[in-house]
Amino acid sequence: MKLVHPLMKYVRPGAISTATCTGCGDGIIAQAVLRAIDELELNIDDFVFVSGIGCAGWIPSPFFNADTLHTTHGRPIAFATGVKLARPDREVVVISGDGDLAAIGGNHLIHAARRNIGMTVICANNGIYGMTGGQVAPTTPLGLKTTTTPYGNVERAFDLCALTDAAGASYVARWTTYHARGLTRSVKKALTKRGFSFIEVISQCPLQYGRRTGVGNAVAMMKGYKENSLSVKKAASLSEEELKNKIIVGELVDKDMPELTEQIEKLRRIHE
Amino acid sequence: MNKRLLSGIHLLQGDEACAEGAMAAGCDLFAGYPITPATEVSERLSWRLFDVGGIFVQGADELDSLTIVIGAACGGWKAMTATSGNGICLMQECIGYAAITETPCVIVDVQRAGPGTGVATKTMQGDVYQVRYGSNADYSIIALVPDSPQEMFDLTLEAFNLSEIYRVPTFILADEIVGHMREKVVIPEKVSVVERRKPKVPPKDFIPFKVNSDTDVPPMPAFGEGYRMPVSGLTHTETGSPSTSYEVQKALVERLCNKVEKKVDDLTRIETAFMEDAEVLVLSYGSTARAARRAVIRARKDGIKAGYLRLITLWPFPDPYLKRVVSEGPRAIIVPEMNVGKMVREVERAVGGKAEVISFPKPGVELHRPDEIYNLIRRVR
Numbered sequence: 001m002k003l004v005h006p007l008m009k010y011v012r013p014g015a016i017s018t019a020t021c022t023g024c025g026d027g028i029i030a031q032a033v034l035r036a037i038d039e040l041e042l043n044i045d046d047f048v049f050v051s052g053i054g055c056a057g058w059i060p061s062p063f064f065n066a067d068t069l070h071t072t073h074g075r076p077i078a079f080a081t082g083v084k085l086a087r088p089d090r091e092v093v094v095i096s097g098d099g100d101l102a103a104i105g106g107n108h109l110i111h112a113a114r115r116n117i118g119m120t121v122i123c124a125n126n127g128i129y130g131m132t133g134g135q136v137a138p139t140t141p142l143g144l145k146t147t148t149t150p151y152g153n154v155e156r157a158f159d160l161c162a163l164t165d166a167a168g169a170s171y172v173a174r175w176t177t178y179h180a181r182g183l184t185r186s187v188k189k190a191l192t193k194r195g196f197s198f199i200e201v202i203s204q205c206p207l208q209y210g211r212r213t214g215v216g217n218a219v220a221m222m223k224g225y226k227e228n229s230l231s232v233k234k235a236a237s238l239s240e241e242e243l244k245n246k247i248i249v250g251e252l253v254d255k256d257m258p259e260l261t262e263q264i265e266k267l268r269r270i271h272e
Numbered sequence: 273m274n275k276r277l278l279s280g281i282h283l284l285q286g287d288e289a290c291a292e293g294a295m296a297a298g299c300d301l302f303a304g305y306p307i308t309p310a311t312e313v314s315e316r317l318s319w320r321l322f323d324v325g326g327i328f329v330q331g332a333d334e335l336d337s338l339t340i341v342i343g344a345a346c347g348g349w350k351a352m353t354a355t356s357g358n359g360i361c362l363m364q365e366c367i368g369y370a371a372i373t374e375t376p377c378v379i380v381d382v383q384r385a386g387p388g389t390g391v392a393t394k395t396m397q398g399d400v401y402q403v404r405y406g407s408n409a410d411y412s413i414i415a416l417v418p419d420s421p422q423e424m425f426d427l428t429l430e431a432f433n434l435s436e437i438y439r440v441p442t443f444i445l446a447d448e449i450v451g452h453m454r455e456k457v458v459i460p461e462k463v464s465v466v467e468r469r470k471p472k473v474p475p476k477d478f479i480p481f482k483v484n485s486d487t488d489v490p491p492m493p494a495f496g497e498g499y500r501m502p503v504s505g506l507t508h509t510e511t512g513s514p515s516t517s518y519e520v521q522k523a524l525v526e527r528l529c530n531k532v533e534k535k536v537d538d539l540t541r542i543e544t545a546f547m548e549d550a551e552v553l554v555l556s557y558g559s560t561a562r563a564a565r566r567a568v569i570r571a572r573k574d575g576i577k578a579g580y581l582r583l584i585t586l587w588p589f590p591d592p593y594l595k596r597v598v599s600e601g602p603r604a605i606i607v608p609e610m611n612v613g614k615m616v617r618e619v620e621r622a623v624g625g626k627a628e629v630i631s632f633p634k635p636g637v638e639l640h641r642p643d644e645i646y647n648l649i650r651r652v653r
Contacts, residue, residue, distance in 0.1 A: 062502040072369050075365075087496050
């Protein structure tokens with residue numbers, strides 16, 4: 001009997017090899033997204049997947065057998081904004097990395113959250129520039145030695161969930177690749193939200209982060225995620241000191257606010 | 273009544289006429305960022321588009337704006353942005369992206385004096401290379417240069433059509449003078465509008481970037497039409513798969529350039545006067561041509577065999593046309609332009625020594641005066 005992965009039906013025929021290294025967290029994220037679609041029984045032809053440059057940009061493109069838009073570095077959210085405005089009936093999903101979405105593309109991220117445009121943004125946050133060989137990112141922990149911070153990183157890491165929350169996102173969640181089920185649940189939730197949803201996935205880069213910094217291989221990194229993470233509920237009762245170096249996972253924001261394309265239509269009806 | 277086409281005679285600013293050209297062409301979405309001297313295009317389209325069910329969006333910057341335009345175009349819409357040279361700087365990465373993904377879009381550059389911030393309210397023609405060569409590596413674009421508000425209307429409409437036919441970023445290379453002047457603009461009762469060529473085969477038989485022998489431009493389905501389009505800025509095969517092979521790179525880059533460059537005769541738009549027996553030609557483009565025209569008319573009145581040639585298509589550069597022109601005998605070609613002398617190099621290359629080419633540069637802020645050009649004609653003849 002030939003065994004076929006249950007999600008293979010969503011993979012573009014002929015797109016077999018991946019850009020990811022052994023142990024990369026991108027595969028878990030890819031599966032969480034496809035599994036969410038599968039479990040919600042949504043039609044992949046209703047989706048447009050938009051991604052940027054870097055390893056995570058290759059999660060949907062060209063592998064998801066759907067409309068895919070593999071864009072310039074940092075701009076997937078802006079491209080996705082154009083797609084959503086032209087085709088508000090589409091389910092627009094952005095999947096990209098932390099360098100792409102939070103460094104070079106940071107402005108697009110906050111403005112999309114501010115506009116509350118109906119899209120789901122999934123940020124694979126490995127805390128490093130993996131594809132280019134392990135340079136410091138705006139998400140790299142303080143003090144970490146990378147190929148461009150040989151004496152340790154002196155800049156604080158971005159809290160992307162707090163950022164998107166402050167900018168006005170309707171839904172914000174954080175998970176790690178260890179929490180594949182929680183992540184899938186959140187993707188399902190995000191896909192059913194009307195406004196802007198942001199999911200941060202702390203994800204292992206076993207080569208450029210794990211090996212270079214001595215944190216260890218993929219298994220060791222995921223064990224670390226397991227041991228260092230706390231649920232939102234549990235974290236609520238802890239002090240700032242106790243939460244130091246912890247990863248708070250779960251839903252951080254879930255509210256209903258007017259979505260941009262719906263607001264445009266509403267305004268149109270008023271002026272008709 | 274067609275709310276898109278304001279048929280009739282109007283007194284319009286160039287930027288406003290540009291907006292009306294976009295409306296006539298069927299523009300669905302405009303994204304732009306405020307910048308002098310192009311802001312009026314945004315302002316007009318913010319209500320004109322809204323009134324016909326289209327969308328105006330103010331980007332977080334120029335880069336954001338062109339990116340939104342390309343996304344909307346992938347969604348099947350006609351889309352445009354307008355800016356000045358400083359904004360084009362920010363748009364460069366997406367100009368290359370639109371080129372490699374073959375996404376139709378119209379980019380209006382109302383040029384101002386530079387470099388850098390320069391003089392926001394004064395004119396220049398400094399971006400002629402920037403729009404052609406600004407993004408990384410090799411591709412082709414189309415650039416049309418209006419010399420009046422009427423042409424801001426006519427050429428913007430045409431830019432949309434050409435962008436759809438050739439699937440390339442198409443530029444309106446205006447300048448502050450043309451953008452801000454008010455003149456009579458005639459909007460006809462009927463205009464010719466080109467719609468995007470869609471695949472005729474069902475999704476299972478469709479190869480996204482495959483062309484046949486009679487065209488270098490593949491048909492383009494929109495997202496959501498069931499074609500599962502793999503759009504990517506990576507070098508890609510006919511099927512849209514990323515590739516690092518030399519053969520794939522060569523085929524793609526050559527096609528991206530050839531689909532425009534090989535059609536140079538079809539794309540050449542020229543205005544001429546007094547060419548038959550002309551010994552001294554004044555070759556100009558954009559607002560500079562208005563002074564050139566007056567200078568040539570004055571020279572003719574004085575019995576000087578001067579000719580007037582205005583390039584409306586700047587890119588692809590009309591080499592074949594110019595080669596034919598110089599074979600007919602003008603001794604000298606004067607090229608006034610509001611930059612340090614850029615297009616004059618293209619002219620020199622195209623005429624290949626068959627006529628003397630004289631550059632008359634003025635680096636922005638101040639237009640060429642007709643008498644300056646007239647005096648040069650007298651000296652040269």
